[in-house]
Amino acid sequence: MFLQITRVYKAKEHVEFEFVVGPMPIEDGNGKELATQFTTRMLTNKIFYTDSNGRDFLKRIRNYRSDWVLAVHQPVAGNYYPINLGIYLQDNRTELSLLVDRSMGGSSIQDGQVELMLHRRLLHDDGKGVAEALNETVCVNDECAGLTIQGKFYLRIDPLGEGAKWRRTTGQEIYSPLLMAFSEQDGGNSANSHVPKFSATDSYCLPENVAMITLQTLNDGSILLRLAHLYEVGEDKDLSKMATVDLRKLFPGKTISKITETNLSANQDISELKKKRLKWKVEGNTRSETVVRGRPVDPSELLVELSPMEIRTFLLNFQYVRHQVVN
Numbered sequence: 001m002f003l004q005i006t007r008v009y010k011a012k013e014h015v016e017f018e019f020v021v022g023p024m025p026i027e028d029g030n031g032k033e034l035a036t037q038f039t040t041r042m043l044t045n046k047i048f049y050t051d052s053n054g055r056d057f058l059k060r061i062r063n064y065r066s067d068w069v070l071a072v073h074q075p076v077a078g079n080y081y082p083i084n085l086g087i088y089l090q091d092n093r094t095e096l097s098l099l100v101d102r103s104m105g106g107s108s109i110q111d112g113q114v115e116l117m118l119h120r121r122l123l124h125d126d127g128k129g130v131a132e133a134l135n136e137t138v139c140v141n142d143e144c145a146g147l148t149i150q151g152k153f154y155l156r157i158d159p160l161g162e163g164a165k166w167r168r169t170t171g172q173e174i175y176s177p178l179l180m181a182f183s184e185q186d187g188g189n190s191a192n193s194h195v196p197k198f199s200a201t202d203s204y205c206l207p208e209n210v211a212m213i214t215l216q217t218l219n220d221g222s223i224l225l226r227l228a229h230l231y232e233v234g235e236d237k238d239l240s241k242m243a244t245v246d247l248r249k250l251f252p253g254k255t256i257s258k259i260t261e262t263n264l265s266a267n268q269d270i271s272e273l274k275k276k277r278l279k280w281k282v283e284g285n286t287r288s289e290t291v292v293r294g295r296p297v298d299p300s301e302l303l304v305e306l307s308p309m310e311i312r313t314f315l316l317n318f319q320y321v322r323h324q325v326v327n
Contacts (some may be wrong), residue, residue: 014166016152017154020148020149021119022147023147029123031123031124032122035115035118037114038155041112042090042094043092044111046111047059047062047089049087049088054084056309057086057232060079060108079107082103085099085100085171085175086098086171087114088167089114093160094157094158097155101151104116121136122134123135154170154174168235169208172211207244209239210230212225212228221317225313225315227311241308242294247259247297248302259297259317261313261314
């Protein structure tokens with residue numbers, strides 16, 4: 001048996017499935033693709049939603065493309081999309097959401113059904129450019145076997161319009177969990193040179209619709225901070241609104257002497273980037289050019305505004321108190 005559901009857990013708000021797949025048998029000379037399907041009676045009219053790199057959820061319509069007339073030659077593969085965070089269905093009453101703990105392929109091949117590809121092992125090249133079959137193996141003591149995949153996905157059913165909060169809050173915990181990194185000191189007495197306690201934000205909590213993506217000390221002593229709004233416009237009736245983060249409360253006991261907003265990769269000042277940004281004229285474009293963004297940060301207030309789906313990146317410098325040692 002190469003598929004095993006190792007655990008089904010009913011949490012307070014959702015159901016969790018843990019699975020182990022592999023090695024996929026190929027002794028019969030045939031490749032294998034193993035997918036799981038959740039089938040409901042929902043009337044979804046060919047429509048489902050998948051995330052884009054863990055951020056926006058994009059509307060998908062089976063066997064349809066908005067930019068060109070699609071000739072359907074591959075009704076299954078042609079409707080598969082990468083799932084980094086989740087996939088969901090909705091009808092006029094209900095939302096069904098599935099979140100994943102690793103990237104998978106997924107789709108809704110039939111109305112009311114969600115499908116996730118768990119594992120694949122193929123013996124022939126599919127002609128898509130890599131010039132080799134998808135047949136990865138792991139070898140131990142000169143014995144090779146196909147890969148074993150393990151993972152988890154999360155299922156929840158909500159009334160229409162109420163699923164976004166769970167997808168975003170729980171999804172952020174799954175997709176981008178807190179990662180703490182530590183280093184070792186060679187030599188010296190580290191116990192006497194460091195205060196043996198740590199508090200990240202004291203009693204201050206980020207707004208429910210905001211996540212801290214990055215908090216990192218750079219080589220020059222500055223702090224790299226990225227904050228992201230988790231919701232899209234209109235996604236939730238309460239949380240798809242402008243959010244504000246108070247940097248003074250985020251870093252209690254520290255004085256921010258300088259704050260510089262940069263582009264997402266933190267290698268350009270945002271003001272310089274805006275000067276070089278190209279403005280394209282697109283024939284037939286009817287979209288509004290006005291995009292709501294948070295205001296520039298006032299150094300005297302240190303309040304960061306974030307509009308729906310906005311990510312802002314900052315370099316912070318702290319004012320440190322220098323102690324003079326007198327002999």
